[in-house]
Amino acid sequence: MQSEEIVGELMVSKALARTFGFIGTPAMVVGGTVIQGEITEGVLRRLVEIEREEGWRRIC
Amino acid sequence: MLNRSPQKGVAAVLLSALFLVTWAAAVPAATSEQATTPAVSAQLITAENGIAPGSGTISAGLALDLGEGWKTYWRTPGEVGFPPEIDWAGSRNVAEVEFQWPAPERFTAFGIENFGYLDEVVFPLRIALEQPGQPAHLSAAVxxxxxxxxxxxxxxxxxxxxxxxxxxxxxxxxxxxxxxSRVPLGAEAGGIRSAAAHVDDEATALTVTLRRSSPFRTPDVFPELGEYASFGPPDIRLGEEGRLLWARLPILSPPADPTATPSLAATDTGGWAVTVTPDRLAAAPSPPYTEARAAASMSGMVWVALTAFLGGLILNVMPCVLPVLSIKLSSAMKLDGAGSARVRRGFLASAAGIVAFMWGLAAVLFALRQAGVTIGWGLQFQNPVFLALMIGILAIFAANLAGAFEIVLPAGMQTRLARVGSAGGHVGDFLTGAFAAVLATPCSAPFLGTAIAFALAGRGTDIALVFTFLGLGLAAPYLLVAARPGLVRHLPRPGRWMIALRVVLGLLLAVTAAWLVWVLRGVAGTPAMLAVVGMTAGLVLLLSLPKLRGPIRAGLALPLLGLMLFGAGYLADASAPRAPGAQMTDWLPFDRAAIARRVSTGEVVFVDVTADWCLTCKANKALVLDRDPVVSALAAEGVTPMQADWTRPDPAISRYLEGFERYGIPFNAAYGPAAPDGIVLPELLTTDAVMAALDDAAGEGRDIAERP
Known part of the structure; x- marks a missing residue:
């Protein structure tokens, strides 16, 4: 936290975490789904497929 | 219940009085309210319920009850994580707080080492008061x-x-x-007699030793070396009847300050833990000779002997031994037409030569290990003097086969040898055998790796047993001919074709010599190579001059050979840049620490340990690694090919191999999210095996071969 740049970065991270309700790391957002914690690649791939099929853009 | 008995009434009053007393005593109870999350429930506790008159310190603790599967970290957390911290701002009458760290546990996940606590931990806090005897208010922002x-x-x-x-x-x-009581003790209280540490100049490894008055049982070590330093898993060995602990840890990220004082925490069975500041050593202490492994049982020894024999036998058909085939053929040819007894004796002499070389090798390896040198199979090919000697001998053999000259032993030596007995006539056969064995040693083979690993990690007798059977296996074809000399008669009758064959065989040996020249260039640099080539040419020329008399010839040739060996050693320049040849694959240089880092980001890492002198490695490269589908798989996104070049001695590579109980190459392994500890491939690669290992390492649902 020695430079403005880093402080700015941390503020952005904090704001994002609050927006999505992240409680820790790792955390991901895929389409309309928030994932917290460790997941396998297979689950992530399936999730991406589902989100694509459901056309999440319309939700936002 | 209105007319209850007086006794009951008294009892009720007494009970409530008792309850009131206990309750009153519990009011100033020395615990804070609990902060509870799904991960942890935390509480500040103190041993004292209040500040006694005149008391200047209090004994407190930060008590953490961690949920199932949750952990938190030690003061040096490892590669990831951060340690608990407390800010005491807002406290009253608190001068200073000493935070104590109970000995941690080691956690390993995805090849990442972490240190910390599971289930429950209380960090003891020694709180010094500003005003002794006065009330205090503790406020801990954790x-x-x-x-x-x-x-x-x-x-x-x-x-x-x-x-x-x-x-x-x-x-x-x-x-x-x-x-x-779990906070590590000081050196003296923990029975530590001496502690030492060494960090090599390139900061690649930390080696520590601890001597304790009583034997260690299941020790672990947790070194600290200033800020940002992190270490890989330790290789821990015990010596001196268990009283000496030796450990080496790869340094994954070097300390921010290279002069930082190392600190070493060690734990052992029964909650024993110490923290010591080791003395810095100028040189790395050598690992103790491990007697930890119990002597193998009789049947175990039979298995190992059988494995060694098989390994030796298979070595006969490995690409490594191709150059030797010509020597074998020429020796068989020489004996063609001779009597059965002569053939038998000749082949027995060759077999003896092989076994004798193996014994010599075993003795040298044993001596080197006693001296604390990292040893391995085929390492003599990293030595420029050995390479120069081989080049000289091969060139002379080749010139001799091509008919440039006949090797004639001086008359005096011939009579002396004849007097020694009939075996004297077979010196040539004996040397041929020994030479074949020498050329067979640069590569490892199936079964061979297992046997060598057993020998090199074992006792002197294990080394002797394994190398004897290895020699017998390698000599098996010779022994077969010795048992049935009639087999030689299946060779075609001598004739003009033999002269042509001699030239061909001579050329084969010359090619082998040329290969070794190339290896020498890789090991020792171009100047040393040129010197050896020049002097070898001089040597062959000298021997081919028809007019020189025997003693003069020897008088000139021997010093020249000596000069050549000296020159090879003297001119060898280990720092000369290694010119990388044309590569199909864009290999990254070997970096053990980077493997875990890349795997943790989901990548697949394929490690290839190779050397110029390893012919089997070259065969693997040509037949599998440089061909599709492997070459495309290695170039795919998310796959990192990493190559370790062992042409020159490199302790980091030796230690890496040792970690897999391998002492020779070829060595290949695939790492990935599903195989953080690596999938080790057999010495002789096949496309299927490599592709399967890459897929298995990548884990579920990922097919390396079909990725773009």
Whole structure:
């Protein structure tokens, strides 16, 4: 936290975490789904497929 | 229930009085309210319920009850994580707080080493008061990281008021005392007699030793070396009847300050733990000779002997031995037409030569290991003097086969040899055998690796047994001919074709010599190579001059050979840049630490340990690694090919191999999210095996071969 740049970065991270309700790391957002914690690649791939099929853009 | 008996009434009053007393005593109980999250429930506890008159310190603790599967970190957390911290701002009458760290546990996940605590931990706190005997208010703003399959930072403030008082909270006191007893002791209290540490100049490894008055049982070590330094898993060995602990840890990230003083925490069975400041050594202490492994059982030894024999036998058909085939053929040819007894004796002499070389090798390896040198199979090919000698001998053999000259032993030596007995006539056969064995040693083979690993990690007798059977296996074809000399008769009759064959065989040997020249260039640099080539040419020329008399010839040739060997050693320049040849694959240089880092980001890492002198490695490269589909798989996104070049001695590579109980190459392994510890491939690669290993390492649902 020695430079403005880093402080700015941390503020952005904090704001994002609050927006999505992240409680820790790792955390991901895929389409309309928030994932917290460790997941396998297979689950992530399936999730991406589902989100694509459901056309999440319309939700936002 | 209105007319209850007086006794019952008295009892009820007494009970409530008792309850009131206990309740009254519990009011100043030495615990803060609990901060509870799904990961951890935390509480500030103190042994004293209040500040006794004149008392200047209090014994407190930060008690953490971690949820199932959650952990938090030690003061040096390892490669990831951060340690708990407390900010005491807002406290009253608190001068200083000493935070104590109970000995941690080691956690390994995805090849990443972490140190910390599971289930429950109490960090003992020694709190010094500003005004002894006065009430205090503790306010602890705690920041810590709790991780299970998600890492959640925890921030909470715990407060505790301590009025004047002198009573003790027995339960809290016991909890604090329990964990205080797990805080590592100092060197003397822990029975440590000496502690030493060494960091190599390139900061690649930390080696530590500890001597304790009683034997170690299941020790672990947790070194610290200034800020940002992190270490890989330790290789721990015991010596001196268990009283000496030796450990080497790869340095994954070097300390910010290279002069930082190392600190070493060590733990052992029964809750023993110490923290010591080791003396810095100028040179790395050598590992103790491990007697830890119990002597193998009789049947175990039979298996190992059989494995060694098979390994030796298979070595006969490995690409490594191709150059030797011509020597074998020429020796068989020489004996063609001779009597059965002569053939038998000749082949027995060759077999003896092989076994004798193996014994010599075993003796040298044993001596080197006793001297603390890292040893391995085929390492003599890293030595420029050995290479120069081989080049000289091969060139002379080749010239001799091509008909440039006949090797004639001086008359005096011939008579002396004849006097020694009939075996004297077979010196040539004996040397041929020994030479074949020498050329067979640069590569490892199936079964061979297992046997060598057993020998090199074992006792002197294990080495002798394994190398004897290895020699017998390698000599098996010779022994077969010796048992059935009639087999030689299946060779075609001598004739003009033999002269042509001699030239062909001579050329084969010359090619082998040329290969070794190329190896020498890789090992020792171009100047040393040119010197050896020049002097070898001179040597062959000298021997081919028809007019020189025997003694003069020897008088000139021997010093020249000596000069050549000396020159090879003298001119060898280990720092000369290695010119990388044209590569199909864009290999990254070997970096053990980077493997875990890349795997943790989901990549697949394929490690290839190779050397110029390893012909089997070259065969693997040509037949599998440089061909599709492997070459495309290695170039795919998310796959990192990593190559370790062992042409020159490199202790980092030797240690890496040793970690897999391998002492020779070829060595290949695939790492990935599904195989953080690596999938080791057999010495002789096949396309299917490599592709399967890459897919298995990548884990579920990922097919390396079909990725773009």
């Amino acid at each position: 920041t810590l990281l709790a991780c299970s399959d998600i890492c959640v930072p925890q921030d909470f403030t715990l407060t505790l008021d301590l009025p004047r008082g002198a009573s003790i909270d027995a339960e809290s006191a016991a909890r604090i005392a329990d964990f205080a």
